[in-house]
Amino acid sequence: MKPIHLNLAARPFRDYRPVYAAVIVMALLTAFLALNNVDTLLKYQTETKTTRADIARLEEQTADEQRNADTLAQRLRGVDLKLLASQTEFANAQLAERAFSWSELLDRLERVLPANVRLQSISPTFDKDGLVHLGMTCIGKTGDGLSATLNNFNGDPHFANAFPQSDAQQQGEYRFTLGVDYRPSIARRVE
Amino acid sequence: MIWREKRILLIVLGVLLLANTIFFFTYRVQYVNRLQDLDLKQEQTKARLEQAHRARITAEQQLAAYKKVQSDLQVLYTKNWATPMERLTALIDEVKKLAAASHLEPPSYAFSSSETKNPTRGSVGATAVGIAFTVQGTYEEARRLINLLELSEQFVIIDGISLAGSGAATDKTLTLNIRLKTLFRDTRTAAPTANKQL
Numbered sequence: 001m002k003p004i005h006l007n008l009a010a011r012p013f014r015d016y017r018p019v020y021a022a023v024i025v026m027a028l029l030t031a032f033l034a035l036n037n038v039d040t041l042l043k044y045q046t047e048t049k050t051t052r053a054d055i056a057r058l059e060e061q062t063a064d065e066q067r068n069a070d071t072l073a074q075r076l077r078g079v080d081l082k083l084l085a086s087q088t089e090f091a092n093a094q095l096a097e098r099a100f101s102w103s104e105l106l107d108r109l110e111r112v113l114p115a116n117v118r119l120q121s122i123s124p125t126f127d128k129d130g131l132v133h134l135g136m137t138c139i140g141k142t143g144d145g146l147s148a149t150l151n152n153f154n155g156d157p158h159f160a161n162a163f164p165q166s167d168a169q170q171q172g173e174y175r176f177t178l179g180v181d182y183r184p185s186i187a188r189r190v191e
Numbered sequence: 192m193i194w195r196e197k198r199i200l201l202i203v204l205g206v207l208l209l210a211n212t213i214f215f216f217t218y219r220v221q222y223v224n225r226l227q228d229l230d231l232k233q234e235q236t237k238a239r240l241e242q243a244h245r246a247r248i249t250a251e252q253q254l255a256a257y258k259k260v261q262s263d264l265q266v267l268y269t270k271n272w273a274t275p276m277e278r279l280t281a282l283i284d285e286v287k288k289l290a291a292a293s294h295l296e297p298p299s300y301a302f303s304s305s306e307t308k309n310p311t312r313g314s315v316g317a318t319a320v321g322i323a324f325t326v327q328g329t330y331e332e333a334r335r336l337i338n339l340l341e342l343s344e345q346f347v348i349i350d351g352i353s354l355a356g357s358g359a360a361t362d363k364t365l366t367l368n369i370r371l372k373t374l375f376r377d378t379r380t381a382a383p384t385a386n387k388q389l
Contacts, residue, residue: 019197026204033211040219058236065243072250097348121355
């Protein structure tokens with residue numbers, strides 16, 4: 001008897017189980033990672049909200065500061081510095097001249113001159129470095145008036161480079177001239 | 192064969208899985224680094240703000256300093272120096288008054304006027320006026336006059352002093368030559384005005 005082969009299937013038989021298994025695994029993995037990623041993203045947004053807002057605020061402030069600095073720099077460029085410096089230098093020189101104290105000079109001379117020496121004339125000249133050179137004529141009662149005066153000038157820190165020019169006896173008096181540098185408390189500048 | 196039949200589904204799932212995996216490894220795993228980067232950016236932004244703030248403050252201070260100088264110059268020129276029309280007679284009266292207060296009466300006064308010489312001062316616009324006189328008196332009177340001139344409200348500079356004795360030891364009378372100097376704002380040029388942009 002010849003066997004009868006009956007095939008009643010509407011479609012060819014396929015074993016899809018490996019495919020479905022792969023799809024399920026991939027879908028589960030994707031879902032797990034997606035959930036995790038969404039959670040991470042939300043967490044990041046929440047945790048960094050303050051910091052990001054702070055950064056935005058700081059950047060805005062920086063931009064404001066830079067704008068203001070630029071405006072000021074522009075105004076500074078409009079200043080005629082050369083003219084201002086020239087005017088200031090001139091004014092300062094005049095104020096320094098005004099500030100020079102003749103009373104202080106005379107006070108110091110009174111202290112430094114020996115008792116037996118009196119000042120007959122004084123003529124100052126002003127150096128650019130603030131030093132004042134004094135040309136003086138003095139009259140001493142005794143012959144050692146000049147050396148005593150020089151010693152006193154040398155011992156006073158406000159005076160320097162005392163140097164005699166002449167010393168002569170006239171009618172019982174000793175007339176001598178000398179030059180000395182004087183450094184005032186406020187230097188007088190000259191041009 | 193069966194894989195080919197379901198390839199679209201597999202490709203879609205594969206792409207989604209790949210995208211999520213990439214996101215996971217670049218975002219989730221590097222999460223702490225991202226937070227640190229953000230903190231670092233915050234610090235850098237703060238530093239930039241501090242720098243910009245300092246630059247602005249420096250510019251402000253510089254501008255304020257220039258304004259102050261301009262203002263001081265303005266006061267010096269317009270009030271202290273003023274113009275000869277505004278101050279010359281007051282100055283002469285003041286000198287005479289101070290001489291009288293010191294019991295010294297100058298027999299004569301000499302006046303001179305000269306424009307400031309420095310070429311850069313062409314724009315400064317000041318005129319120097321000199322007053323010279325000779326008085327005779329004691330050393331104390333001369334000191335008093337010098338002191339009064341130094342304390343005067345008027346902008347007067349003692350430009351030079353020459354003190355001479357009579358020569359006789361018993362005679363206390365001194366001859367005092369004084370040269371005074373003052374400055375006036377030049378009427379032909381305006382006082383230093385603040386820059387319009389200041």
